[in-house]
Amino acid sequence: MRDRLRKGPYWHVKTALLIFVSLIFFGTIGFMLIERLNFIDALYMTVITVSTVGYREVAAKPSRGGEVFTMFVIISGLATVVYFTTSVVDLIVEGRVLDVMGRRRALRELQDISGHYIICGYGRVGKQVARECKARGTSVVIIEKDPAVYEEAIAEGFLTVRGDATEELVLRKAGLERASGLVTALSSDADNLFVTMTARIIRPDIFIVGRCNSDETESKLYRAGADRAISPHNVGGRRMAALLLKPLVCDFLDFVTHGELVELTLEDVYVEPGSPLVGRSIRDIVAGDLRGLGVLGIKKAKRDFTVNPSGDTRVEAGDVLIVNASPQQIELLRKYARSKR
Numbered sequence: 001m002r003d004r005l006r007k008g009p010y011w012h013v014k015t016a017l018l019i020f021v022s023l024i025f026f027g028t029i030g031f032m033l034i035e036r037l038n039f040i041d042a043l044y045m046t047v048i049t050v051s052t053v054g055y056r057e058v059a060a061k062p063s064r065g066g067e068v069f070t071m072f073v074i075i076s077g078l079a080t081v082v083y084f085t086t087s088v089v090d091l092i093v094e095g096r097v098l099d100v101m102g103r104r105r106a107l108r109e110l111q112d113i114s115g116h117y118i119i120c121g122y123g124r125v126g127k128q129v130a131r132e133c134k135a136r137g138t139s140v141v142i143i144e145k146d147p148a149v150y151e152e153a154i155a156e157g158f159l160t161v162r163g164d165a166t167e168e169l170v171l172r173k174a175g176l177e178r179a180s181g182l183v184t185a186l187s188s189d190a191d192n193l194f195v196t197m198t199a200r201i202i203r204p205d206i207f208i209v210g211r212c213n214s215d216e217t218e219s220k221l222y223r224a225g226a227d228r229a230i231s232p233h234n235v236g237g238r239r240m241a242a243l244l245l246k247p248l249v250c251d252f253l254d255f256v257t258h259g260e261l262v263e264l265t266l267e268d269v270y271v272e273p274g275s276p277l278v279g280r281s282i283r284d285i286v287a288g289d290l291r292g293l294g295v296l297g298i299k300k301a302k303r304d305f306t307v308n309p310s311g312d313t314r315v316e317a318g319d320v321l322i323v324n325a326s327p328q329q330i331e332l333l334r335k336y337a338r339s340k341r
Contacts, residue, residue, distance in 0.1 A: 013084070013087045013088060015087075016080065016083050016084035016087050017084070019080050019083070020080050020081075020084065023046075023050060023073070023076055023077060023080055024043070024046055024047070024050065027042075027045075027046030027049065027050065027073045028042045028043045028046045029042070030042075030046075030069050030073070031045045031046060031066070031069070034063065034065050034066050034069055035063065035066045045070075046073065049070055049073045049074055049077065050073060050074070050076075050077030050080075050081075051077070109159055110141065110159065110161070110173065110174070110175055111175075113139060113141065113159070113175055113178065114175070114178035114179075115139065115178070115179075115180050116138075116139035116140055116141055116175065116178070116179055116180065117133060117138060117139070117140050117141075117179060117180055117181045117182065117183065118140070118141050118142075118143065118171070118174050118175070118176060118179050118181070118182045118183070119133075119140055119141070119142045119143070119182075119183045119185060120143045120165035120182070120183065120184040120185060120186055120192075120195050121143070121144065121165065121184070121185040121186040121187070122142050122144040122149050122150075122152070122153045122158075122160075123149075123185065123186075123187060125185040125211055125232055126142065126144075126183070126185035129183050129185060130142060130153075130156075130158055134157075134158070139159075140158060140159070141158075141159050141160070141161060141174045141175060141179070142158050142159070142160045142161070143160075143161050143163060143165040143170060143171070143174050144160060144161075144162065145162065145163055145164045145165070147162070150162045161173050161174045165184065165186065165191070165195050166191055166194045166195055166198065168198055168202065171195070171198060171199060171202060172202070176199060176202055176203055176206070177202070177203065179203070179206060180206075180207065181206060181207040181208070181209070182195075182199050182206055182207070182208050182209070183208075183209045183210075183211075184196055184199075184208070184209070184210050184211060185211045186211065187213075189212055189213050189214065189217040189220075192210050192211055192212065192217070192221065193210075193217070193220055193221060193224050195210075196208055196210050196221055196224040196225050196226045197224045197225060199225070200224065200225030207227050208225060208226045208227050208228075209226065209227065209228045209229075209230060210224075210226035210228070210229050210230070211229075211230055211231075211232065212229050212230070212231050213231065213232075213233070214231075215231070215234075217229075218231060265324070265325070265326075265327060265330070266296070266322065266323070266324055267322075267323055267325070267330045268299075268320050268321065268322055268323075269320065269321045269323060269330070269333050269334055269337050270318075270319075270320050270337060271315055271316070271317060271318065271319045271320070271321065271337045272317065272337060272338055272339040273317040273318070273339060274317070274339035274340055275317070275336065275337050275338060275339055275340065276336055276340060277315050277336050277337055278315060278316060278317050279314060279315070279316075280314070280315055281311060281312055281313060281314055281315075282295050282309060282310070282311050282312075282313050282315065283311030283312065285315065285336075289329075289332055290325075290329055290332065290333060292325070292326075292329070293323055293324075293325040293329050293333065294323060294324040294325065295309060295321055295322070295323055296308065296322045296323065296324055297309065297321075297322040298313065298315075298319055298320070298321055298322070299319065299320040299322070300316065300318070300319055301318040301319075305322075321333070321337075
C-alpha cells in the first residue's frame, strides 16, 4: 500500500497503457518481419488480433510462425485489456472509498471537536490565521464556499466545512456551540457583519474577531457584536511604521512571542472568583513554584491595563494577568487561578 501511494494513484493505469502501446508496436514489427507485410497492413493485423475482432486477415494463409505469433499477440492482448480494466475499476472504487472514508472521518471529528476556533474564509488573511493557530497547536475549523479553495484547505490538513459562513446551519455544522472563538476573514465587509451578528445570536459568550476593510465598518462590527475589529491595511501600516522607526524593538517582540527557541512565552491568565490567588499580592504570587514568573500587566474589570504593576498590587477576582513565563509555570498559574469552590 505504501509503495502504491508513493508511486501515485494512476501508476497501474499508466503501466497498462504503456504495455498496450508496446504490444501494438511489437506486434506490428513482428508481422512485418514474419509475414513480410508493409507497415499499415502489419498495424491492421495487430489491431484486429489484439481486439480479437478478426475482421479480415491481410495474409491469405499465415505461415506456421505467423500463426504462433498471432496466438501470442491474442493472449498478450487479452491479458493487457484485463489488467487495464481492473486497474481503472480499482482506481475508481478505491478513490470513492477513500473519499467516503475521509468525509465520514471529518464528520466524526466535527461532531467531537470542542474548544476550537472557527475561521470563516480561507483567503490570504484566513490562511495566515489558520497557519498561525496550527503552529501553536490550536485546533481550527475552516468554513469556505469556493470549491477549489476548500480542496486546498483540506490538502493542507485543516478540518474544513464547505458552505457559506453567513448561513446559520453552516456555522452550527462547524461546531459554533462548542467553539472557543471565531474569526470572520471574508473579503466582503457586509458578509463579515452578517457572520458576526449570526454568531453572536447563537453564542452570546463566544469571542469574535472581525475583519474590516474600512474605518466605517470597524464601528459597525463592534455594534454587531465583535470583540475585536481588525483592518489588515491599518495593522500592516502600523507594523511597517514600527519596523521603520524601532526595528530592534519589533524584532525582540517577534522573537519573544513567535520565536521557537525561546523558553518564555507571553500569555494571559484569568483569575476566577474563589481562586486562591484572590487577595494576594504579586510579590507573594511569584514566590515559590512561580519564582521567575514575570507579571507584565493586569487588566481589571471595566478598567484599562496596569502596565508593570508593583509587587504590592493585590489580585482581585476577574483580573486578567499578562505574564511572561515558561509553559510549565503558566500551566501552574492557570491551576492556581481556577476557582477552588
